[in-house]
Amino acid sequence: MPPPSLSLPEWIVLTLVDEAPAHGFAVAALTAEDGDVGRVWHVPRPIVYRAVDRLTAAGLLVVAGTQAGRRGPQRSILSATPEGAAAVAEWLARPVGHVRDLRSEFLVKLALLTRRGAPLDGLVAAQRTVIAPLEPALARRRAEATGFPAILAAWRHETARAALNFLNGL
Template identity: 40%
Template sequence: MSASKPTFTIDLALLGLFRQGPLHPYELFQQLQQPDGLGSVWRLKQSHLYALLDRLEARRYLTHRLELQGHRPPRKVLSLTPAGEAAFAEWVVTPVSHGRDIRLEFLTKLYFARREGPVVAAQLLERQIGCCQRWLDKHTQRGEALPEQSFERLVQQYRVGQIRATLAWLEECQETLAVFGV
């Protein structure tokens, strides 16, 4: 398998769970079930998780060692590699490029950015606000250029409303993080 970048957000997000140290796959699966963490953003079946971990290991973002357990079969313990560390560090501060990615990908990035510290979280939020502002400008201009009675203009107005709501929420996030220093 090639060493190209993963195409799914979840691949890179999983790397963030290894930032605090090695984990075995079932331990990772249990962490993902916690409702006050990523469990409130997305669900992942255990078999899918194991396939993703195999893919990350094939891309050399993770490495493993076998841990002996007495009479039971040895268990695999995974660790982040320098390549995995670099891929995660780039991913966590890169804004999402589509509004539809806010709910899963951005929330996942925000979860990890907060764990990385207030500077990383602030950087991600600032970049995402800039990206959303560009989307807002683009869709506002498109809508204004269309005939008032057109369906396409209604679609642009809907998108503008969504982007404005997202921007307001991102600004609330900034305020919350500033107040609590998270």
């Protein structure tokens, strides 16, 4: 079965709930600007709750129980379904397709894997195999380009080189 088509905030919410059953408010605290995951990729509280609704409708999350709120209504404790857990495992192992996604999706994956105590080397190696062939191709484009395309090619080439240095340093 192909992986579900989810946005980055939806993947983050699904992965956090797969890590341990939680209510939306707890997930929102982790994805707040000063939260464990939010320092890498901030997901505002309304987006967390929208993601919970979509993931539940898709059968990737279920309400596993309720918990009394301190000052308010009962909170629904969410849990990943077996399909949700399988999707998370596949997503966390999949490298990103573009250098530009290293700053967002790849770093979030590293943060989420680290939270789980999972090894990073498999994802890092897979990511290196995606980025490594790009660097020489971008170097050729840079050498052949003129005008603004040369500037753009230089930016892309240097970014790919920096990404490879980063991956090699991990």
